[in-house]
Amino acid sequence: MTTSVRREPTFVGMPPFPEAAHAELANDVQRANLRAATHTIRAKRDAVVAEVPDWELLRRAGEAIKDDVLAGLPGYLERLEVAVRAAGGVVHWARDAAEANTIVVAIARAKGVDEVVKVKSMATEEIELNNALARAGIHAWETDLAQLIVQLGEDLPSHILVPAIHRNRAEIREIFVREMGRFGRPAPERLSDEPGALAAAARRHLREKFLRAKVAVSGGNFAIADTGTVCVVESEGNGRMCLTLPETLITVLGVEKLLPTWSDLEVFLQLLPRSATGERMNPYTSMWTGVTPGDGPQEFHLILLDNGRSDVLADPVGRQALRCIRCSACLNVCPVYERTGGHAYGSVYPGPIGAILTPQLRGIAAHRVDAQTASLPFASSLCGACFDACPVRIDIPEVLVHLRAQLVDGERGPRDRAEEVGMKAVRWAFEKPWRIGFAQHVAGVGGRFARHGVIGRVPLPKRFTGPVSAWFADRDAPAPPAESFRSWYKRTDGGQEE
Amino acid sequence: MRLALFITCFNDTLFPETGKSVVRVLRRLGHEVEFPYDQVCCGQMHFNSGYREDAVPLVRSFVDAFEGYDAVVVPSGSCTAMVREYHAVVARQAGGTLPAGVARVAPKVYEFSEFLVDVLGVTDVGAYFPHSVAYHPTCHSLRLLRVGDRPTRLLRAVRGLTLVDLPRADECCGFGGTFAVKNVDTSVAMGGDKVSAALESGAQVLCAGDNSCLTHIGGLISRQHAGIRVLHLADILACTEALPDLQPYGPGLDIASGFAAEQTPAPEVTR
Numbered sequence: 001m002t003t004s005v006r007r008e009p010t011f012v013g014m015p016p017f018p019e020a021a022h023a024e025l026a027n028d029v030q031r032a033n034l035r036a037a038t039h040t041i042r043a044k045r046d047a048v049v050a051e052v053p054d055w056e057l058l059r060r061a062g063e064a065i066k067d068d069v070l071a072g073l074p075g076y077l078e079r080l081e082v083a084v085r086a087a088g089g090v091v092h093w094a095r096d097a098a099e100a101n102t103i104v105v106a107i108a109r110a111k112g113v114d115e116v117v118k119v120k121s122m123a124t125e126e127i128e129l130n131n132a133l134a135r136a137g138i139h140a141w142e143t144d145l146a147q148l149i150v151q152l153g154e155d156l157p158s159h160i161l162v163p164a165i166h167r168n169r170a171e172i173r174e175i176f177v178r179e180m181g182r183f184g185r186p187a188p189e190r191l192s193d194e195p196g197a198l199a200a201a202a203r204r205h206l207r208e209k210f211l212r213a214k215v216a217v218s219g220g221n222f223a224i225a226d227t228g229t230v231c232v233v234e235s236e237g238n239g240r241m242c243l244t245l246p247e248t249l250i251t252v253l254g255v256e257k258l259l260p261t262w263s264d265l266e267v268f269l270q271l272l273p274r275s276a277t278g279e280r281m282n283p284y285t286s287m288w289t290g291v292t293p294g295d296g297p298q299e300f301h302l303i304l305l306d307n308g309r310s311d312v313l314a315d316p317v318g319r320q321a322l323r324c325i326r327c328s329a330c331l332n333v334c335p336v337y338e339r340t341g342g343h344a345y346g347s348v349y350p351g352p353i354g355a356i357l358t359p360q361l362r363g364i365a366a367h368r369v370d371a372q373t374a375s376l377p378f379a380s381s382l383c384g385a386c387f388d389a390c391p392v393r394i395d396i397p398e399v400l401v402h403l404r405a406q407l408v409d410g411e412r413g414p415r416d417r418a419e420e421v422g423m424k425a426v427r428w429a430f431e432k433p434w435r436i437g438f439a440q441h442v443a444g445v446g447g448r449f450a451r452h453g454v455i456g457r458v459p460l461p462k463r464f465t466g467p468v469s470a471w472f473a474d475r476d477a478p479a480p481p482a483e484s485f486r487s488w489y490k491r492t493d494g495g496q497e498e
Numbered sequence: 499m500r501l502a503l504f505i506t507c508f509n510d511t512l513f514p515e516t517g518k519s520v521v522r523v524l525r526r527l528g529h530e531v532e533f534p535y536d537q538v539c540c541g542q543m544h545f546n547s548g549y550r551e552d553a554v555p556l557v558r559s560f561v562d563a564f565e566g567y568d569a570v571v572v573p574s575g576s577c578t579a580m581v582r583e584y585h586a587v588v589a590r591q592a593g594g595t596l597p598a599g600v601a602r603v604a605p606k607v608y609e610f611s612e613f614l615v616d617v618l619g620v621t622d623v624g625a626y627f628p629h630s631v632a633y634h635p636t637c638h639s640l641r642l643l644r645v646g647d648r649p650t651r652l653l654r655a656v657r658g659l660t661l662v663d664l665p666r667a668d669e670c671c672g673f674g675g676t677f678a679v680k681n682v683d684t685s686v687a688m689g690g691d692k693v694s695a696a697l698e699s700g701a702q703v704l705c706a707g708d709n710s711c712l713t714h715i716g717g718l719i720s721r722q723h724a725g726i727r728v729l730h731l732a733d734i735l736a737c738t739e740a741l742p743d744l745q746p747y748g749p750g751l752d753i754a755s756g757f758a759a760e761q762t763p764a765p766e767v768t769r
Contacts, residue, residue: 022683335670339687379681381674381688382546384641401546401584408548423544427552430507430538430559440511454720467679474686475717478512485505485514489533495521 005134014346016375021340030166044278063393066323076225083228087290089300101132119239120144121219123252125348143238152179158342161328169193216242220253229289249297256322271391275327308361317402323392330386352386356399374413377403443480450479502567503531506577507539513709519736537563542580554592561599571613575639578609611648621651626739628658632701636708665695673714
């Protein structure tokens, strides 16, 4: 067994969002790729959502079903466990990433394998399973096309659904040509950057891995508590290969992925593909219930992962984030995400949902968080496009503001003394109307020094980094007028005496 | 109808012209609006920045200032949304008599275009503004208040005005309150694209229902010398043939002369 398995990069040590965004905004290739990709997928989603007359009712149904699951989670999980066991599966419980990884590694070792094939899965990204396997000398081969691009490129995912959304075809061709040969079948000679050619190269590269693998690892989109059925929704067929060919299948499932009954899938199989890829139905929907003798994997392990979810569930406002079905609609409509890309969020969950989910999974409700985590709830202009697009009606702006209050009022984040002083000063000025009048008068006197009523570049020393220099770095502002509205109203009796 | 104006702290301090425009338009339509001097701020900046406890006295002072009025008109979608959507959240946390006070006052608070179209039932306010205008639906007007086409119906009824489409209109301009300074680079990147869209539209004036967003967009326009004026909806609706154009006060343009125009008699009642 080899121990020279390549480790994958992680988000550990990323700077806070504003700093990361500053660098990402200058990446012209990524800006162009994301502009094109997000606008295309937005248009597709809008078209297929508009053709569903009861879309709002479907969203409400999705919200209600998920809320019911979250309200009765312990009972539903036990029902699932009983059903999976009855169907011949093995159920494991993992409190955190380390426990889940230990279970996967132990199963793979027991099978004596030095490689596993993987269906794209956010849960295994979250627990950094690939590196845990690498430490044990086991290769984890990603088989989703975009995930393969990220893995081969020693890159980080930047999107929940399309992890390589920041790459264009020329970059993908270069990665394939450079890297494929190191890990299996090389890219063909004179590979072009036509999408068909790139897909064919990936297919040939992956096929030998599909046919050879004895163990597969997947996540799951849904699990039915009543029947023990697990469901994976995908577009490429790589998932179907992993879920049917190997002898052993390990599924890592976040505990919030449950649905009570089979018929609840009716709602989610409409909501998910339309929100995610802008398709009426995704090409491959795989469902399995335990083990079927003589058909598919003969050993099935289901690992139920908490990893902070119970803490999220304890927060009455924040818990709605657990309704998320990982469709990425909020990323695709987000004006911040479109410009910064996913890496700036420093987490496997980027975009608006990442900004509310990551800090909660990292324990913001319970203890102080680091500066990077604390920057995430502020990585939004609160424009609300994400809430409108969310198929399970997660009010992301509401949770963002709730988390900001936890950071500031709840003192879970690093303190910003200057901001605190500013906010207190404004509060003081607003306590008595005469104070605001006085402040306006002072501002108005100052405004007379502005040329043509405009404050332009403000010559501040370079080390001065406050909101004032931030505003005036790229923007002018109108000078405060000599007379505020309240002064004018008083002087003229609301314009009667003019 | 006993009618009050909530000017908002931002307009009060930086954009008094917009308040005057609201008074002028309503007077033209036969309504006098009172200005309760005890008003200060809706508390949005504190609330949205995590200083939720500091928002409590502001919510309380809002209730005290506007209790007893039949309607409160606000020339800001964002501040209206704060009052209608989030004052109850602040009040619930504060407890006492505040939740009941918010429940009485908040439903009577209307954004300017809502008030004209829904409460007064007018779309033609007798305005004249012979310029091409693009309308930017600010996020809180669009997605929290759902003002929909009320502002554009008002603009379409303005004589002389040519309303042009703003490309990608529903995209945020990147202001976002403290977002504009906390995430300055991203904010400017978003605002730059909004300026490009305004230029693409071919409009001379970019109009919105929030001076806060317009300060950001206008600040970028001014720095780039892009030559488009930003104007609040009320400032356009205040213009008449007798008083055809407010002296612009926006970024890049002269404030001082605005008061000269204001001093002229206002014969616009003879519509």
